[in-house]
Amino acid sequence: MTGPREMFEARDGEQKLENDPALMPADGGIVFIGRITSPWTTRETCPKNMRTARATGQPAVLTIDAPFRPGLQGLERASHVIILSWLHHAPRSLIVQKPRHAADAKGVFSLRSPARPNPVGLHVARLVGLDIGTGRLDLDAIDALDGTPVIDIKPYFASTDAIAEATFEGRDER
Template sequence: MAHPPTPETGLPQRSAETAVDASDAPRPGEIAVPLPERFDAGLYFIGHVETPWRDRAKCPRNARESDAVCTVVVDPRWAAALAGVETCSHLLVLYWMHEARRDLVVQVPRRHGTARGTFALRSPVRPNPVAASVVRLVGLEGTRLSVVGLDCLNGTPLVDIKPYFASTDAVAGAVVGWHATPER
């Protein structure tokens, strides 16, 4: 069954049934599940992101793979919420990967080849495709933030902006065990 755009966002839910092209087809070893009939995120998009990337094939897989200056555009109604942001060297930007599939529970990453549970991966393909990047703030003009460190498509909906605190957001010695193994 196709999942139409939601009334709240106008964005479709992506799944195997609504695949746009062959690159959306599950790889061997991947498992897709039916999406729930109803969902209610109660989420407000607070703006969008402007990047040089118009298609997924050219978009960096990791925010640290690019030094492109991108623009985080905040809707003017949220302008007052930016007070003090100019004092931050780095921000945590949350965004909605609106073109990602949402039905895979097991995935086979292109670069790693071994099936893993979706929640053990940083893939945009997940039930709620929220992505997070720590960005360096380059400039702020009105409601437009120039930043370095994003890995999303042009027009990606903006979910939130938070200050990055190295003292609490960075965890020394954090490990993703499977990522450190030779089978990667």
């Protein structure tokens, strides 16, 4: 299998899985419900997180495919949405990674890197506009490449989704 995932070179200290999850039989079916339109066309230009994406001032659009548009009913009440995306260009075989900004390698589950066995992206965006008829969600920003598939959308509830006391010891804000 050739593709964008093979462009990633392992850094010192990184460890690959024996079997690439992209080549394993699926445990469940994922259905893409739409796509993201963003100004980001390369990994190098794409913001690394939503804070950086917002700082660019570049809005984004999420378009939901026709069969799933009725599921948008009621979403206009939300100021923010949680978007789950499928980071289809990310490698899936790295289980230990060494981020550029880190001194030591870390397990994938302690990182927010897109490179992971199941490359699910998590984005919390401000919902700027919604047109259920066309399936268009206008967003304040996004940290995903143009054309990234969307697997789910959920309303963000500050009362239950925000955890003020949450910490991650030694967290690097990058």
